[in-house]
Amino acid sequence: MMEHVRTSTLKQIGLASLTALALAASGLAQAQQAQPQKKYKIYLSMFVSGGGWITAASNSIKALAATPPYDKTVELIEVISGPEPQKQIAAYESMIAAGADGIITLPGSFTALNRTIKKGCDKGVVFFTFGLTVSERCAYQVQAITNGFGENGGQLMANLTKGKATILANHAFPGGGADKRHFDGFLDAIKKYPEMKVVARTWGNAADEKSQAEAAKALAAHPTIDAVFTQPGELGIIKAFQAVGKDKLPIVIGEGGNGFRLALADPEMRKKGLNGVSSGGTPAEAAFGFKLMMEVLTKQRTMPFRQVAYPLPWVTADDVKICTGDRPKDGCNTYPKDKVPDTFFVSIMDRPDLLPELSLTAVLEGKPTPGATIQKITWPLEQQPPSPGVNCEKCTAPKDQFKVTKVKAFDAK
């Protein structure tokens, strides 16, 4: 009897305990459900603002951060620090102190930011750079710089001019590893053509107006210029040729401005000799870098290396195809004038396979593409080769660093 009572008491205690455990577990589960999902605090740090390239980069990151599921899991804060490295250092310091999980940045200096970046890395902050580079090895970098804009552009120019050209080289800003890498590659490609000569060099600050004014000065001194290797500012260069009443337009190896691509597609301009390619760096590096960073932070990806080579945009005059909708479809790569400004850096849309979340709404306004969700990157990442002054300080570039990959030389045997 007593045993029965003990047994039933034990049963009761057991049942009560189970009930209590179940209740506790359910409460815990409810508490867990009520607890908000982890929000990643991501900072977008730019050292300058404005301009087609930077606006497209910034807007695309904002749009991706607002695209599901990141709209619920990412808190994005943009900080524009100003061109002096010390201001960007101070901005990084504040971000690290504020508990940043990741900092995606257009860095304003190759070396000056290193110490702060290292400090952040040591505290677990994930750093991603785009556009320009830093020499600190703990930072992840996503750029197209080492993918051969200069050498491929130089060879295409040689092909289009049959190895005979009087050339204007219009740089973006004085100094900088990317600029040097592009120009060195270009010179390497044209060195085997003795009749191709760079007669003038200008610095157009990556802006159409400045490039136009500088090109006008160069044309006053060298009216025989018939080919141009240029960083952003291509349309300004073409206008400088038109302004001096030149009937013949040049071969232009330029970057990704929509106005430039429209000019390349213009039959009247083509008749006057305009030809070339739209290539160079692309703000898509920023959007792709953000996606990569989030995959690293959410542990969806382990990076086998830290320097990622973004594919080089390459749209020749013959390849320009005008889009009708807001998203790049059926191989279109350029938008009508009434849809985007001339300065719109359309090369951001060149790889819809890598960035299917982007549309004009996203890049122009920084708003998510309606109906889009973040797609996991399936493209096999490519590593940047070492390039002194671009992605490393004391390193040796491979012997074939200026290998031409996009075009075949017209005189190749």
Added chain:
Amino acid sequence: MKSFLSNEDKMALALLALTALLIFASGWISPSLGSWNQVRSTLVLSTFVMLVGFGQQTVMLTGGLDLSVPAIVTLGAVALFSWVGADPAALTWGIPAVLGLCATIGAINGVFVALLRVPPFIMTLAMGMIVASALLGITGGSPRGEAAPAVAFLFTGEWLGLPPVVYLMAGFTALALLWQRHSGFGRMVYAVGTSAEAARIAGLPVARVTVLCYAISGASAGAAGILYVGFSGGATLDTGTDILIPVIAAVVVGGTSIMGGRGSFLGVVGGALLLTTFSIMITAIGMSAGWRAVINGGVILIALLTLQENIRAWGASKLRAFGSKRCLGVIGSATTVKRKTS
């Protein structure tokens, strides 16, 4: 006898002569230099500096400085490109509206400087930052719009081998000179710059003059922005970025005193043409950006030093002394010869 030309006019003419000499002599740098093409490029490219320089000089004549001009140039360009567009009918109200907007921003500078005694460089620097930031916010970084063909025609059209903008600038220069020398307001500007206190005692509306001078600077910068749209067929947030240093250099090289009260627009025209010519020559040499900047800075420094009134006076006195010594020497030897022969 009082000279028909003032010292400022003589300096301006000297600058113009030096410019012509440089263009003529620049052929040895590049065979293509010294051509009509170079003259045309020089005239067109210096237009913007002259126009903004007029406003900057007007402010400097009162003893002030306007550092907001790059942002206001950009504002003028963006306002015309994005908000007025290409419709010819819209230009009739659009251009005055843009000029009015830019003049108003300049006037706000003037109010703070004249009435609230904010130092000009602080006020105009702050205003420049406010305008630039507002433009970034409003446009989202990339202004969209359309360039008016009528404004573009100023640069693409041609009359007697020159684009219309050159004739427009020549007319503007004549009017500006008349205004500076023969209008009551022009004289008041010089009076305020020479001594604001004396001008106040003389009953001149010093504050009103100062405010209007800053408004003129704003309007001039806005007008340059409008011309930039014609020149480049568009506008970006970088449109006016690089104009400040060339403008201040042209104004000061042209003989305008930074202390106020002295200077002529003809000097600004001469300074702008001279510096643009140098700039083209430096581009022709094809040197790296660093050395180019060193030469640019050196040229401005040399020009400023040689054009300083006290240094010119010192040079002139040395020349006179050298001339009289030679004269004395000649007279002395002539006397000796005469003595010997006698």
